[in-house]
Amino acid sequence: MTTTHPHTAAPARPSMPARIASRAGGGLLRLLLVLTGLLWLTPTVGLLLSSLRDRSDIAASGWWQVFVHPAQLTTSSYSTLFHNSKVTHSLLTTALITVPATVLVIVIGALAGYAFAWLDFPGRDGWFMVVVGLLVVPVQVALIPVAKLFNALGIFETTLGVVLFHTAFGLPFAVFLLRNFFAEIPRELLEAARLDGAGELRLFTRVVLPLGGPAIASLGIFQFLWVWNDMLVALIFADSGNPPITVALQQQVRQFGDNVDILASGAFLSMVIPLAVFFAFQRQFVSGVMAGAVK
């Protein structure tokens, strides 16, 4: 039973020509990957460089001209952005929606996940299946009815409404992910805490939540990006006078050519935080993607 790595096993066997062929193939493979990587980067680089050019330059030529004329690089689009539109404020609005929606989903989802994993109540599995079934419900189904509901509650066009909407639609995934994670907690740990006289709430906050760290991190990243990047929900439910960044930019898309400077710099700005989160928490993001490959 040898589990030798293919590379170490290979040299003994193939003939000389085959090895050369394989090495050439390896070179080709690498080249192919590099080219594909560049292809994948190009659109983003294009946006970044476009955002660093003057509007008249963007209208006249492509962003790759900066490689020929580096003098074209300027931050004028960004200063226009900060001066003439409410973009900075809309970033704040985005944050004010995203952070509560993420925290709420974690808290409410963890409470329910714990209940589904460890508490006793009639029809537990059935309820859980219902919640999981809601994972695939498209948000579009809720647009009209929730608009009417929020109208009745007086929270239409408010940040609260958007937060609640995102929380509700994030919950099935949260409950699913956290229940499965909490279910793996060794029973002995919980029983020991119980014997020490811990109440339900104490058990939850002192034992379950800390142990759920990795899953909560994944969920948090996922929900954060989901809410930050949303446009449709905010387009309808957010305060249109003070919209999050996606809606603020969408409002400018009508005359794309005219507003291309604001759009390019604004789009890039809107990407900075999600990308930073993404790079900082790649591992949690990936495990969130794996766990939630149904959303």
Place this chain on the structure above:
Amino acid sequence: MASTTQGTRVTRTRKARGALGTRPWAAACFLLPALALLGALVVYPIGYSVYRSLFDASGHGFVGLGNYHEVFSDDRIRTALKNNVIWVVVAPTVATALGLIFAVLTERVRWGTAFKLVVFMPMAISMLAAGIIFRLVYEQNPDRGVANAVWVGIHDTFASPAPYPGARPRPNADLAASGGGAYTTRAAARAGTPVLLPLVAVKPEDVNGAHQAAPAKAVPGKVTGTVWMDFTRGGGGTPGRIDPGEKALAGLKVEAVKGGTAIASATTAADGTFTLPASADGARLRLPAANFASAYGGVDWLGPSLVTPSIIGAYIWMWAGFAMVLIAAGLAGVPRELLEAARVDGANEWQVFRRVTVPLLAPVLAVVVVTLMINVLKIFDLVYIIAPGSSLHDANVLALQLYQSSFGTDVNQGVGSAIAVFLLLLVLPVMYVNLRRIRREREQRR
């Protein structure tokens, strides 16, 4: 055997019920926030939509399944349906195929992680930002849009651009279109008699700095002539005559044609003159199409016929990384021994991939495809942002149509709700499969 199963089930049930000794009200407290939110904002809307979809635009007249009929008969909604089918078939398949290729190829490359990061990164950005990114990529003008710049670049390496795109003979001149964009004289050329070939509509930048056109000298035994831009700057000038200030068209190909075949050819000099050998005597002169072919403008990415594939391209850019990461994780779980055994048996890499790797990955591939399908059904932002007004109709998808049917003045929320219910029906099978999978997994774990 039977008794063991019986026994475990009994202990499990007893434990689950008794272990933590919880009271039902505690469970209710823990569940209440989640269930209240889900009930009000997810479950109630489903019920409402089903109910609302049975009523007309005003919300009072019961129309039964009339709105569903409208969904399948209205022209715009049918375009949306058709596009959704294209989306659901193409986008998940291509994204998964690319993801599979990337995952397999990067597996043995040391910097594979860096590559994965690059491909995975677009998942972190919003559809809106991706939309703006691809509006820039798909810009029609090859000077601005990178897709067309590359495309035109490739095109022009194989077919060099014409010197005078768009130019054509001066009307009433002795030059007639002779098919395929070429122009041929009606009269036969005579040696010793210079020919005048007046053209117009030459782009100013193409004759910028060109010489003054000169009349060709009569050379005995040779066919000579001048090709020039018969347009005096500022108007005026006599058509068909070389007026002062009229520019020569250098570098233009002139052919002598007899019986439909070119027997000689020449290229105009800096002053617009050309000289053909004696054999051209009695031939007609042709200016081949290659002189005038309009500059290749590239592909109309966001035009009506390509807009959906183009937007799908943007989607694949965003989501191929998702497929890649999931498949790579699945690949890590494939037992090395199996692959090695196949190699020892003399299978080449392709056969190993085809016969061993792919079948082993099948469950993962299925999950990826299904996830992407659900995701694609709800596509809205990308289409809304990328499609320009002139092809919005051709790029229509259900989620966008739902938005347009639901809000506005000519709306019919009955139809909007019907589309919503229809979308829900489309994802129901997936819901069912998911639930069965989860139940099975849990049973296995027990």
Place this chain on the structure above:
Amino acid sequence: MRTAPLLALVTAAVLAAAGCSSSSKNDNSKDDGTSRSTVPHTLQLPKLTGQKLKVTAVWTGVEQQNFTKVLDEFHQRTGADVSFVPSGDDMASFVGSKIAGGDPPDVAMLQQPGVLREFAQKGWLKPLSAGTAAELNKNFAKGWQDLGSAQGKQYGVYFKASNKSLVWYNARIFAAAGAKEPGTWAEFLRTAQAVADYGVSPVSVGGADGWTLTDWFENVYLSQAGREKYDALTTHKIKWTDPSVKDALTTLGQLFGKKELLAGGNEGALQTQFPTSVTQVFADGDKAKAAMVYEGDFAAANVTAAKAAIGTDAKVFPFPAVGAEPPVVTGGDVGVALKDGQAAQALLTFLASPDAAAVWAHQGGFVSANKNLDLSVYPDDVQRSIAKALVGAGDNFRFDMSDQAPAAFGGKPGQGEWKDLQDFLKNPSDVAGIQQRLEDDAAKAFKS
């Protein structure tokens, strides 16, 4: 490794955000200072300190900036906090979604009287208060007041008007090509041909925006078929399969059917949005891509954005006469109140006054039908003459036809007339087919 430059960028962006947002206020006040002197004070507005108002319009870019100046002036006079919300392309959907939630913007600037009528029918609009109506009556001709009313009630204030029967041209290219301002359609085609012979695309069409195409059609139709037919077609009393429509489309096909007359050919025109259609005529002086662009006076803003001087680099001639006399098609944006309240009415009163009109008129790209606006506020003679003609037109103008139709037909991207005329631009030989499609869409929209 990869994260390092990114983090640097984040830091830079955050620093920039923090540093720049504070300086934006200074800029605003500077701008107000310059326009202050030209703005008259003809009316008294209530103190509305602390009241919040939301105003929506389709405007973005330059228009948004200029309208924001008007709103700033209102803020200075009343103390009300006004926020401007661009509605995106689809005003009806945007307002509709907000009405569904019960919280629409206070004031909307609608582009179409057709939409105004629909909104009024649905009960979304609040009638003008007596004070606002009085201000309106004082400053506007009856024709404009009628366009802003529905079901016998006055709802709207035509704040911004436009003359949509103008052709803008690049004077330097015209000079180089020896072209002259045409007076008739035949001359127009000859001029276009001459410019094409010179080697520049003669006509730039912003076909990606369907409304530019409806404007083309309306000018040809009004001039060729006359006002009576125009009114009949506007209200769908005659069908789009009428021979007069066929004639107009055939006439338009003389231009649209020759791809050498269109900048970028037919396909290029379909991809060109309105702002680009203007800038490609005026950017780079005589090296511009095209020589003429048809659109209303509001194109002036885009001309200026292309760094061309109106009156010298950029000139204008009236839309050529197809029939007996040249057409005068007008358009405009009408302010309506979607919510009750003193502040909304005060804003509409302000918009009906010469004071508000002067703020934007001074910036350019704006024409007002306000009788009492001093013409000297316009920045150049071209716009002054357009405004003068508009105010003096009396009843000899017709309002944009598609704007009066139900939005489903005349006012939405990707459908109805917008879409059908884009199909016409794609395939100008299919006149009968387009007529049929126009009629089908119109029948559906007018029925509901």
